[in-house]
Each structure stands twice: as structure tokens, then as C-alpha cells.
Amino acid sequence: MSSVTADHVSGHDHAHDHDHGHAMLHGWRRWLFATNHKDIGTMYLIFSFAMLLEGGTLALLLRTELFEPGLQFFRPELFNQFTTMHGLIMVFGAIMPAFVGFANWMVPLQIGASDMAFARMNNFSFWLLPVAAVLLTTSFFVPGGATAAGWTLYAPLTAQMGPGMDLTIFAVHIMGASSIMGAINIVVTILNMRAPGMTLMKMPLFCWTWLITAYLLIAVMPVLAAAITMVLTDRHFGTGFFNAAAGGDPVLYQHIFWFFGHPEVYIMILPAFGIVSAIVPAFARKKLFGYASMVYATASIAILSFIVWAHHMFATGMPVTAQLYFMYATMLISIPTGVKVFNWVATMWKGSMTFETPMLFAVGFIFVFTIGGFTGLILSMAPIDIQVHDTYYVVAHFHYVLVAGSLFALFAGTYYWLPKWCGYMYDEKLGKIHFWSSMISFNVTFFPMHFLGLAGMPRRYADYAAQFTDFHQIATIGAFWFGISQLLFLYIILKAYAGKGTPAAAKPWDGAEGLEWTVPSPAPFHTFETPPEVK
Amino acid sequence: MKKFRGLLVACAMLMSGMVGAQVKDMPGGPRVNQLNLPEGVSQVARDVVGLHYMMLIICLVIFVAVFGVMFYSIWAHRKSRGAKSASFHEHVGVEVAWTVVPFLIVIAMALPATRTVVAMKDTSGADMTIKVTGYQWKWGYEYIDGSAKGVKYLSNLATPRAQIENKEPKGPFYLMEVDHPLVVPVGKKIKVAVTAGDVIHSWMVPELGVKQDAIPGFIRNTWFRADKVGEFRGQCTELCGKDHAFMPIVVKVVSEADFAKWSDEQQKLLAASADDPNKEWTQAELVARGEKVYAANCVACHQGSGKGVQGAFPALDGSKVVLGPKAEQIAVLLKGRSGTAMQSFAAQLNDVEIAAVITYTRNTWGNGGKGQDPMVAPADVKAAR
Numbered sequence: 001m002s003s004v005t006a007d008h009v010s011g012h013d014h015a016h017d018h019d020h021g022h023a024m025l026h027g028w029r030r031w032l033f034a035t036n037h038k039d040i041g042t043m044y045l046i047f048s049f050a051m052l053l054e055g056g057t058l059a060l061l062l063r064t065e066l067f068e069p070g071l072q073f074f075r076p077e078l079f080n081q082f083t084t085m086h087g088l089i090m091v092f093g094a095i096m097p098a099f100v101g102f103a104n105w106m107v108p109l110q111i112g113a114s115d116m117a118f119a120r121m122n123n124f125s126f127w128l129l130p131v132a133a134v135l136l137t138t139s140f141f142v143p144g145g146a147t148a149a150g151w152t153l154y155a156p157l158t159a160q161m162g163p164g165m166d167l168t169i170f171a172v173h174i175m176g177a178s179s180i181m182g183a184i185n186i187v188v189t190i191l192n193m194r195a196p197g198m199t200l201m202k203m204p205l206f207c208w209t210w211l212i213t214a215y216l217l218i219a220v221m222p223v224l225a226a227a228i229t230m231v232l233t234d235r236h237f238g239t240g241f242f243n244a245a246a247g248g249d250p251v252l253y254q255h256i257f258w259f260f261g262h263p264e265v266y267i268m269i270l271p272a273f274g275i276v277s278a279i280v281p282a283f284a285r286k287k288l289f290g291y292a293s294m295v296y297a298t299a300s301i302a303i304l305s306f307i308v309w310a311h312h313m314f315a316t317g318m319p320v321t322a323q324l325y326f327m328y329a330t331m332l333i334s335i336p337t338g339v340k341v342f343n344w345v346a347t348m349w350k351g352s353m354t355f356e357t358p359m360l361f362a363v364g365f366i367f368v369f370t371i372g373g374f375t376g377l378i379l380s381m382a383p384i385d386i387q388v389h390d391t392y393y394v395v396a397h398f399h400y401v402l403v404a405g406s407l408f409a410l411f412a413g414t415y416y417w418l419p420k421w422c423g424y425m426y427d428e429k430l431g432k433i434h435f436w437s438s439m440i441s442f443n444v445t446f447f448p449m450h451f452l453g454l455a456g457m458p459r460r461y462a463d464y465a466a467q468f469t470d471f472h473q474i475a476t477i478g479a480f481w482f483g484i485s486q487l488l489f490l491y492i493i494l495k496a497y498a499g500k501g502t503p504a505a506a507k508p509w510d511g512a513e514g515l516e517w518t519v520p521s522p523a524p525f526h527t528f529e530t531p532p533e534v535k
Numbered sequence: 536m537k538k539f540r541g542l543l544v545a546c547a548m549l550m551s552g553m554v555g556a557q558v559k560d561m562p563g564g565p566r567v568n569q570l571n572l573p574e575g576v577s578q579v580a581r582d583v584v585g586l587h588y589m590m591l592i593i594c595l596v597i598f599v600a601v602f603g604v605m606f607y608s609i610w611a612h613r614k615s616r617g618a619k620s621a622s623f624h625e626h627v628g629v630e631v632a633w634t635v636v637p638f639l640i641v642i643a644m645a646l647p648a649t650r651t652v653v654a655m656k657d658t659s660g661a662d663m664t665i666k667v668t669g670y671q672w673k674w675g676y677e678y679i680d681g682s683a684k685g686v687k688y689l690s691n692l693a694t695p696r697a698q699i700e701n702k703e704p705k706g707p708f709y710l711m712e713v714d715h716p717l718v719v720p721v722g723k724k725i726k727v728a729v730t731a732g733d734v735i736h737s738w739m740v741p742e743l744g745v746k747q748d749a750i751p752g753f754i755r756n757t758w759f760r761a762d763k764v765g766e767f768r769g770q771c772t773e774l775c776g777k778d779h780a781f782m783p784i785v786v787k788v789v790s791e792a793d794f795a796k797w798s799d800e801q802q803k804l805l806a807a808s809a810d811d812p813n814k815e816w817t818q819a820e821l822v823a824r825g826e827k828v829y830a831a832n833c834v835a836c837h838q839g840s841g842k843g844v845q846g847a848f849p850a851l852d853g854s855k856v857v858l859g860p861k862a863e864q865i866a867v868l869l870k871g872r873s874g875t876a877m878q879s880f881a882a883q884l885n886d887v888e889i890a891a892v893i894t895y896t897r898n899t900w901g902n903g904g905k906g907q908d909p910m911v912a913p914a915d916v917k918a919a920r
Contacts, residue, residue, distance in 0.1 A: 069709065070701040077777040077847060143846040150774045156751060157734040157776060160876050162846065235874065244752020250735055251750060285614070287624035293634075315737060315772070316748045317729075317755035320656040324649060331641045335634060342633045345605045350621035352614045363609070367602060374594040381590060381644065383583045383651040386746050387572060390737060390772040454587075455569035456741040458772045461780040463699060465710050466558045467565040 024525055035119035036525060037104045040126050044101030047129055051093030056483050058086040063476040069466045079462035080148035087151025092175045093133055095406050099271040100182045102413055103210050107186060109516035110204045112195025112532045117188040125181035128174050135171040139164035150460060155242030155253040158231050169228045176221040183217035186210055197534035204514050208295050209274030212302045216263045224260040227253060251316050258309035266305045269401060270298055272409030273340055276362045279416050280344050283359035284351025285511035290343040297336035304333050314382050315389040323382050330380035337373055341366060357431030361412030364439050372400025393453025399446045418496055419504030423522030426496040434492060437485040444478030563742060564711045564768035573742045576763040580744030582651045658756045661726035669736030669749035671876055672778035672835060676717050683798035686805060690715045692781045711768040716785035720794035721764050730754045733878045737773035740786055748773055761788040776876060778835055818910045825895025828888045836876060841900040851896050858906030864893050865919045886913040
């Protein structure tokens with residue numbers, strides 16, 4: 001590892017000189033021209049929370065229409081726009097940028113680097129996002145409204161959309177470029193800027209999961225860009241990639257999209273695994289069980305994610321051999337995922353546990369995410385998938401892994417690192433209320449959807465048979481409860497930032513480990529200007 | 536398993552007592568607060584139910600075991616109970632075991648699933664073939680062989696608009712009833728060749744264990760063999776535009792004798808309704824005929840008022856195309872407008888129907904025959920094909 005250390009020192013010095021050229025800017029300049037990883041991380045987190053509220057509002061509009069059978073509030077065209085934009089905004093606006101925000105804040109602090117490798121690119125990759133968000137949001141107001149083709153943007157339905165579709169394609173291009181830049185930045189930072197003595201296998205698991213996620217992003221975001229570019233040229237320039245009449249194939253789009261889409265699923269969950277792997281040992285006061293196997297399991301999941309994409313397409317009708325192959329390959333993913341869950345439980349075993357809010361969310365994550373994992377295993381079985389494909393069963397499944405998975409891990413991480421970010425402890429009592437309220441309302445919302453799906457209720461429907469009414473009403477009540485619970489989260493965070501809490505020590509959690517706890521709370525504007533020595 | 540089912544039923548009954556007690560189970564469709572897959576009226580559907588129970592049980596056992604350990608640990612190994620943390624953090628034996636054992640479990644799951652996959656994909660030896668075409672927003676059925684060979688018709692949602700808009704109480708088959716169901720004989724292997732005319736749809740009937748995406752330009756085959764007489768209901772399961780929720784599927788399974796009778800009737804109707812191409816149509820006749828064609832094919836987008844939906848579907852009332860020379864309007868109906876929801880009707884409607892619907896639009900609303908060419912004859916359409 002000596003060569004890595006030497007590389008690192010020269011790389012670091014460069015960034016170091018650079019930083020000293022600028023004093024901290026004040027006012028709006030500090031944010032618009034931000035090159036500091038902490039400021040950029042904060043902006044990412046604020047942006048993603050704003051998007052969470054926008055996407056959440058759309059979800060509540062959907063749930064409002066679905067409270068009763070019949071059309072009450074929205075025409076189906078508008079309902080489809082809400083469904084589509086809810087998905088796009090949550091995936092590309094809320095979950096992905098939130099994890100990049102965590103990476104910006106925590107990766108340099110955890111590896112003992114002074115900043116991210118490419119500070120100006122970091123600024124650019126953030127400021128692209130608000131532009132994309134404005135494009136997406138304004139697309140509601142152009143003639144024909146926003147795209148209503150579903151977040152998967154399947155051709156040839158996309159060919160029928162109005163100019164809102166083009167705005168969405170442009171927005172997704174921009175967000176993809178932002179993700180690629182963010183990913184390159186993270187890879188270079190982790191590989192070149194680790195403190196002396198911090199070998200790869202000593203790195204906190206959050207950095208490991210993000211390193212692997214960043215490679216996934218670099219590999220698949222261009223694939224998505226290619227798919228939607230083909231949609232764009234099909235729409236405007238007479239190409240026929242996805243038009244059978246012109247020699248194309250609509251199913252080709254789905255293959256390309258899901259070649260991006262399946263790794264995308266892991267892009268949204270691997271950093272969550274990293275956060276949970278930091279929190280569980282801290283509150284069990286015991287080292288993470290099976291560190292090496294965690295790293296290998298993460299890498300296996302990432303590799304498998306490239307060879308299972310067509311399990312999203314069992315209903316398109318593939319040859320029997322392809323269907324069997326994708327079924328077997330998909331089932332394999334449950335093995336490394338299982339290893340992770342077993343490792344977390346083994347970490348808790350014979351620990352000395354306390355249950356502050358971060359730990360509650362982490363344990364809640366393990367419990368509820370696993371339910372989503374099991375329904376994933378059930379869905380991997382092609383005959384069952386064909387019965388419940390594109391029904392509410394699938395909606396329930398991916399909300400169990402994306403809300404109870406990714407979002408709960410983000411909450412856990414926020415409570416865990418908030419003292420480091422703002423220097424004050426959050427209100428523990430309110431934090432616990434937020435956890436229990438979110439946990440219960442989440443299950444009230446999404447558990448009944450399994451039943452709806454098994455009974456044959458298709459997804460993306462503005463109206464439904466009266467036999468489905470009760471479960472839809474329960475889901476709607478749960479959704480509003482869940483939505484309101486997140487306002488409590490906002491209040492808790494703002495209260496801590498306003499300094500209305502006990503001041504946090506450098507290491508507020510007695511079982512926590514890592515370099516981030518060696519700097520004061522709040523973390524000063526510049527940290528690790530001279531790299532720490534890791535033994 | 537029986538016990539478990541009993542528990543499910545008990546839960547369902549409890550739930551159904553809560554709200555909307557007047558809603559009853561829909562025969563062949565969803566039951567009120569149904570909790571599991573439908574029982575199935577084909578071997579494939581029943582196999583899927585079996586596989587699902589198997590998966591549910593395996594997953595539940597693992598779930599209880601893993602979280603039993605976790606919650607025991609949460610209870611026993613907490614600091615407030617004076618637990619001291621141990622220092623172990625790896626164990627090769629345990630780690631290998633919990634990698635290998637799940638692998639074996641996965642193989643055990645895959646074996647029975649493989650059998651069902653192979654059975655589902657085997658469309659050979661079919662007794663009858665039916666072509667199913669998805670359109671925005673209706674299904675087209677065409678009998679390719681057998682006694683009903685040549686019979687083809689469209690199947691539209693039969694639920695009145697007033698029920699959807701909450702102006703009338705909802706009927707017992709709300710959203711899952713059609714004007715002309717697909718009729719098939721019981722106990723026969725029916726091959727379904729699925730395709731689409733515009734965008735991707737998906738043809739699903741849960742009770743039959745069938746779901747196949749309808750892909751424009753491609754035909755994908757699936758099959759079912761219903762072993763019970765009755766009506767079985769499903770819906771479109773691939774987002775296909777605004778009326779995605781309003782294009783259900785009803786399959787009416789009848790005895791072989793009834794099917795023979797039905798196909799005989801259909802063949803006679805087919806012969807009788809074939810429009811005589813040599814008949815001279817008057818403008819009034821065309822308008823009357825066109826009104827029906829319009830109601831079945833055009834009204835969903837262009838609306839009964841002919842005003843369309845602003846920003847999405849153009850108005851026909853006052854439209855330049857409708858008031859202009861007939862050739863352009865004929866071309867739009869025959870070729871569609873690419874990049875919009877306006878599809879080609881060349882395959883769905885015959886010359887008389889297209890001439891009639893064009894004549895109807897040229898003589899209705901504010902158009903009132905004011906434009907050029909107020910009447911279009913079937914011969915004009917034939918010439919333009």
C-alpha cells in the first residue's frame with residue numbers, strides 16, 4: 001500500500017494549495033460558488049429533501065384520487081402525469097442526490113481527506129440538479145402537460161407525449177451527467193485521498209458501498225442516456241429504434257432501460273447498507289461482524305445486478321431458456337443480501353445495545369427492508385411474477401425496499417451524523433416519535449398493497465373495481481399519516497440547526513468509530529488539512 | 536395449508552365488515568378484500584398458487600428464525616439490562632454456512648418453478664388459436680381457426696360513463712365488464728396470439744393464469760385451458776395512455792355445444808352484417824351509421840362534443856381538416872398521425888365505416904355540412920387505400 005500512500009500525498013497537497021487560495025465566501029456566493037465538500041453536501045441534502053416533499057405531494061394527490069372508486073378529482077391523463085413525475089422525482093431528485101449529499105459530507109471525513117478530489121466539478125454536478133428539477137416541474141405547465149408514460153418511459157407510448165416529454169428527457173440527461181460527475185469525484189477521492197495507513201480493507205463500509213455504487217453509476221447512467229436519446233430521435237428525427245413499422249423494436253427499449261434500471265436499484269440501496277453498517281456497530285458497541293464478507297457481498301450484488309435485468313420483463317414473453325436464466329440469476333441475489341442481514345444480526349448479538357433514533361431507524365430498516373427482500377425473492381420466480389407483474393404487489397415490493405430501505409437508512413444516517421453537521425443534538429424524544437410514526441404509517445400504507453396486487457389490481461390505475469376499496473382507503477390514510485410525519489422530521493432538523501439542543505461532543509455516540517468523530521462538532525469548514533495517521 | 540386459508544378467510548370477512556358492506560364478490564373477478572391469488576380455473580393458475588404458498592411458507596420460516604434471533608438479542612443484549620459487549624467479529628464456519636445453506640434453499644425453490652415455467656411457455660398442440668390485439672383503449676379478438684374462424688370483433692368497456700363519474704351508483708361488475716366478451720370452449724387448449732395496434736398493452740386474466748404484453752408489430756404467444764364454465768375477468772396491465780384503467784378483459788368459457796352454437800350465430804351475423812360494397816349510400820344513412828362508429832371508436836379522445844381535450848386531443852368541431860378537402864381526412868383515418876394517439880383505422884374499420892364516420896363529422900356540431908365535400912362515399916375510401 002505504500003505506493004497508494006505516496007500517490008495520495010501528492011494528490012492531497014494539490015487540493016490543499018487550492019483550498020488555501022480562497023477564504024470562506026459569505027452570503028449567496030458561499031453557496032453558488034461553493035467548492036467545500038461540506039457546503040455542497042448540505043446543498044445536496046436540502047435539495048433532495050425539497051424533492052422528497054414535491055414527490056410526496058404528488059403521491060398524496062394520487063392517494064387522494066384513489067380513496068374511492070370512480071373519478072373524483074383528476075382526469076386520468078393528469079393522474080398518469082402525477083404517477084410518472086412522482087417516480088422520476090423520487091428516484092432522480094430525492095433518493096439519489098440524498099446519498100450523494102451523504103457521500104460529500106462523510107467520505108472525506110471518514111477517509112481523512114481535506115475535501116473531494118474535484119471541488120469545482122463537485123459544484124457543477126450539484127448546480128445541474130436544480131436546473132433539472134425546474135425543467136421537470138415546469139413540464140406540468142406546457143401544452144399536454146408533463147410526460148405520462150410512467151417513470152420507465154416505455155416506448156412507443158413516449159412517442160405520443162407532448163413537449164413535456166422532451167423537457168423530461170433533457171432533465172434526465174442533466175441529472176445523469178450530474179450523477180456521473182459525482183460518481184467520478186467519489187471514486188477518485190476514495191482511491192487517491194485516503195489518509196496514510198488507511199488501506200482499502202480498513203475503510204468504513206459506507207465508503208466501500210459508495211465506491212462500488214459510483215462504479216455502477218459510471219457504468220449505467222450512459223446507458224440510460226442512450227435509451228432516452230433514442231426516444232428523442234424517434235420522436236423528432238424520424239429514427240425508428242423502437243418503432244416496429246420502421247424496423248425497430250419496442251422491447252429493445254425495455255432491455256436497454258432495465259440494463260440501466262436494475263443496477264439503478266442497487267445504486268439506491270448499497271449506500272444505505274453502508275449507513276446501516278456504520279450505525280449498528282456503534283449502538284451495539286461491538287465491531288461489525290464479518291467486515292470482509294460485507295465488502296465481498298456488496299461487490300457480488302453489484303456484479304449480479306448487471307446480469308438480471310430482464311426479470312422486469314417476464315411478461316413481454318421471452319424464450320423459455322431466457323426466462324429460466326433470468327429467474328435463476330435473480331434468485332442468486334438473495335444470497336449476498338442475506339449475508340448482509342445475517343451479519344447485522346450477528347453484530348447485534350451479544351452487544352451492549354441502546355436504541356437512540358439512529359439505531360431505531362437502522363433496526364427498522366433491517367426488519368422492513370427484509371420484507372421487501374422476501375417479496376423480491378417471490379417476484380424472482382417467473383410464474384408468480386407473471387401473475388403479479390404490473391400489479392400493486394410490485395408497487396408494495398419496491399416501496400418496501402425504496403422507502404423502508406433507502407429512505408429509512410437516510411433518516412438513520414441523518415440522525416447519526418447530524419451532531420457532526422450542526423454541532424447540536426436533535427431532540428431525542430421527537431426523533432423517537434418520528435421513527436414510530438413513520439414505521440407504523442409506512443406499513444399501514446404499503447402492506448395492504450400486497451393483497452391488492454395478489455387479487456389482481458393493476459398499478460398506474462386512476463380508477464378501480466369497488467372490491468378493492470377498503471385496502472385503497474387504508475393505504476390512503478397511511479400515506480397522509482406518513483407524509484405528515486415527515487414534517488416532524490423537518491421540524492426536528494431545523495430545531496437542531498437553530499441551536500436549540502444540547503451542544504454535541506466531538507464523539508456524541510460512545511460506541512461510534514471512525515475518523516469523522518476525531519474532529520470537533522460541528523465539523524470545522526476545513527478538516528484534515530494535514531492528513532491523520534491511521535494505524 | 537387449509538388452516539392458513541381459513542385464517543385468511545376469517546380476516547377477509549372481518550375486514551369486509553368495515554366499509555362498503557353492500558359491495559359483493561365479483562364472480563370471475565376480485566373478491567371483496569381478497570388477500571391472495573385467485574384460486575384459478577386452469578392448471579397453470581393453480582400451479583402458481585401452489586408455488587406462491589411454498590414461497591410464502593419458506594420465507595415466513597426464515598423470517599421468523601432470523602428476526603426471532605434479532606428480537607431476542609434486542610431484548611437480552613441491551614445496555615440497560617447490563618449487557619457487556621463481546622469482542623468476536625468474524626467466524627469462518629458460520630459465514631460459510633449462511634452462504635451455502637441459502638444457496639441450497641434457492642436451488643430447492645428453483646426446481647418446482649422451472650417445471651411451471653416450461654409448462655407456461657409450451658404453446659404446442661393447441662386446439663384453437665385466437666388473435667388478441669390491444670388498441671387504445673379496447674381489445675380486438677379474431678378467431679384464426681376452428682368453427683368460429685373469421686369471426687372478429689372489438690371488445691369495449693361496458694360500464695356507463697355516468698358510473699365512472701359518480702353520477703350513478705356503481706354496478707356489480709364496475710370497470711370489469713365488456714360489450715362483447717371473448718368466448719371460448721371449456722377444456723380446450725386455447726393459444727392466444729397477442730399483439731397491439733398502437734402502444735404496448737398487456738392482456739391479463741388472473742383466474743386463467745395468463746398475462747402477456749401486447750407489443751405493436753410483434754406477436755407473442757401464450758395459452759390457457761379453462762376447466763370450468765363461467766366468465767373470468769381481467770384488466771390491461773401495461774400503462775397505455777389515458778384510458779389504461781378502462782379496457783378490461785372478459786373471457787366467457789362455455790360448453791363445447793354452446794360454443795358451436797355461438798360460432799354458428801356469429802358466422803351468420805358476419806355474413807349478414809357484411810356491408811354490401813355495391814350499395815349506394817345516401818348522406819343521411821352515412822351520418823346515422825357514422826354516429827355509431829364515432830361512439831365506438833372516436834369519442835374517448837375527440838369527445839361527444841367534437842371539441843377534443845385541449846392540449847391533448849384536437850377538436851373536430853371547426854377543424855380545418857374536417858372542413859377541408861376529403862382526401863386529407865381520409866388519409867388521417869387510414870394512416871393515423873404518427874407521434875400522436877391518432878392511430879390508423881385501416882385494419883379496424885371497413886370502407887363503409889370510415890366513409891360514414893367522416894361524413895358524420897362533416898355534418899355534425901358546428902360543422903353542419905358547411906365545409907367542402909360534406910359527403911364521403913365508401914368508394915372514395917376504397918380508392919384511397
